[in-house]
Amino acid sequence: MAGSNxxxxxxxxxxxxTALTMLQEAQPPFIPAGAHAMTVVIEYPPGDPGTPPHRHSGPAFGYVLExxxxxxxxxxxxxxxxxxxxxxxxGGDVIHYQDGNNRDDVRVRFLVTMLCEPGKPMLVLVDDEELAQRKDRRAPRPT
Known part of the structure; x- marks a missing residue:
C-alpha cells in the first residue's frame, strides 16, 4: 500500500x-567470454582532440556529463x-577515430562503462599503417 510504514x-x-528514464538500448554483437566491467570518467580540456584512433576489446557504453x-x-x-x-x-575490430572535445571554451566530461576481454588492455592505439590500410572503411569527412 502506498505510503504505508x-x-x-x-x-x-x-x-x-517513475524514476527510470531510458536513455539507450543496444544489442552489442558480442560480449567477450569472461568479460569484466569497468566504469571510468574521461575529461578533456577545451579544444582537446582526445584519444588517438584506437579500439576496445569489448563493447563500451557512455554518457556525456558536461x-x-x-x-x-x-x-x-x-x-x-x-x-x-x-x-x-x-568494440572488437571497430576503430574508434574520435572522442575529443568539440568546444574550445569548456571541458568535456563523459562516463564510459566497458566490458573488457580478460588479459587484454581495454584500449589499444591503432597505428598509421593500419589506418591507411582501412581508409576505405572510414565515413566521408566533413568539408
Missing part, C-alpha cells in the same frame, strides 16, 4: 515507479554528443 519505519516512497564530444566510429560519420546524451560502440 514498513515495520514501523519511514513511509515508503512511490518515486521509484560539454560536447566529437564521436566517430569506423563506418559511421562523425557526430556531436552533448551533455545528457549517450553513445555506445561495439
Amino acid at each position: 514498513p515495520a514501523g519505519g519511514q513511509p515508503r516512497s512511490n518515486a521509484w515507479q 560539454g560536447e564530444m566529437v564521436f566517430e566510429l569506423e563506418g559511421e560519420p562523425e557526430r556531436i554528443v552533448r551533455a545528457g546524451e549517450v553513445f555506445w560502440e561495439p
Whole structure:
C-alpha cells in the first residue's frame, strides 16, 4: 500500500515507479567470454582532440556529463554528443577515430562503462599503417 510504514519505519516512497528514464538500448554483437566491467570518467580540456584512433576489446557504453564530444566510429560519420546524451560502440575490430572535445571554451566530461576481454588492455592505439590500410572503411569527412 502506498505510503504505508514498513515495520514501523519511514513511509515508503512511490518515486521509484517513475524514476527510470531510458536513455539507450543496444544489442552489442558480442560480449567477450569472461568479460569484466569497468566504469571510468574521461575529461578533456577545451579544444582537446582526445584519444588517438584506437579500439576496445569489448563493447563500451557512455554518457556525456558536461560539454560536447566529437564521436566517430569506423563506418559511421562523425557526430556531436552533448551533455545528457549517450553513445555506445561495439568494440572488437571497430576503430574508434574520435572522442575529443568539440568546444574550445569548456571541458568535456563523459562516463564510459566497458566490458573488457580478460588479459587484454581495454584500449589499444591503432597505428598509421593500419589506418591507411582501412581508409576505405572510414565515413566521408566533413568539408
